[in-house]
């Protein structure tokens with residue numbers, strides 16, 4: 001099976017999963033995580049209909065987005081302060097903001113190029129010490145501060161589920177969806193003009209559960225790009 005065929009298959013499985021839980025397929029973006037592959041594979045995925053790609057290293061984000069400027073490029077990796085300018089220059093959406101101190105830096109970098117940068121806040125729902133992300137209790141304060149930054153738009157939340165049993169994954173996805181709803185209520189009550197429209201959760205192993213729990217972006221790498229997924 002080719003990358004093109006694998007992309008088509010995953011997209012069709014995503015559409016079916018949406019239909020099964022009464023959601024519209026166009027509510028769910030299939031982000032093709034291309035971090036392990038080169039331009040030829042990206043080209044194949046595009047031929048299968050892919051139009052949004054995720055990268056976790058700034059150099060690769062710059063190189064691949066320059067090669068395919070008509071596609072949407074998302075940054076999903078660990079953020080280092082000194083690379084924020086590069087990330088902002090190329091990313092349509094940053095999924096992985098996990099430090100409050102990075103937000104004013106993103107704001108300055110975006111303002112410099114007349115851009116408003118959409119970002120998601122990464123939340124460590126499962127509480128695993130090895131995972132990055134804000135503690136759920138911190139997120140409201142972070143959003144309130146970020147709401148004052150003119151060149152940053154907080155667009156939603158992201159999480160990585162634990163690599164564990166279905167129940168732990170379920171707890172994590174439900175937890176993020178519930179947190180989004182709660183935060184939106186609190187923001188509305190306070191009159192803060194932020195809409196948490198996106199939830200980014202679900203990868204190769206667990207995206208069907210994420211669709212059930214209301215994700216709007218699934219980040220899928222291996223099921224599209226790894227030839228051992230037949």
Ligand SMILES: *Cc1c(COP(=O)(O)O)cnc(C)c1O
Nearest residue numbers: 033056076203204219220221222
């Ligand atoms: C690599 C990666 C993915 C994709 O993982 P797969 O298991 O290959 O689907 C999703 N999100 C993040 C943050 C990643 O680093």
